Amino acid sequence: MKTWKLVSGIISIVLSVFVVFQSMMAGLANALETNEQSSGSAGLVVAICMLCGGIVSIVSRKNNSKGTNIALIILFGLATLTGFVLAGNYSDLFVWSAWCLINAVLAFISLRKGIRN
Secondary structure (H helix, E strand, O other): OHHHHHHHHHHHHHHHHHHHHHHHHHHHHHHHHOOOOOHHHHHHHHHHHHHHHHHHHHHOOOOOOHHHHHHHHHHHHHHHHHHHHHOOOOOHHHHHHHHHHHHHHHHHHHHHHHHHO
16 A cells, blocks of 8 residues: 555646646636636645645555544545535546545555554
8 A cells, every 4th residue: 555655645746736727727717607616616625635635645655544544535535525516617627536536445445454454
């Protein structure tokens, strides 16, 4: 799980930059179209959670404590929930939310493996 935490942390940090820029464009499109959607703001929440989750993942890769795995589950779970519920016309948010779901599930698996050992 150490390798997974390092790789997913780096990928999450890099992807969060793309999500921020896409969210700004989606928010601008929502404002210009006046379509009352909040997908741009939801994308920013997903990007912040991905960034924080990536940092926690990298920092906690060497210790397999319950607290860090729970923090990863919460951060990536919040990003997943926000992205899937509030995606609206920002369809790429489903892809980023799926990435967060994968990370949340793997953090849960890491938590379960740590409890058994």
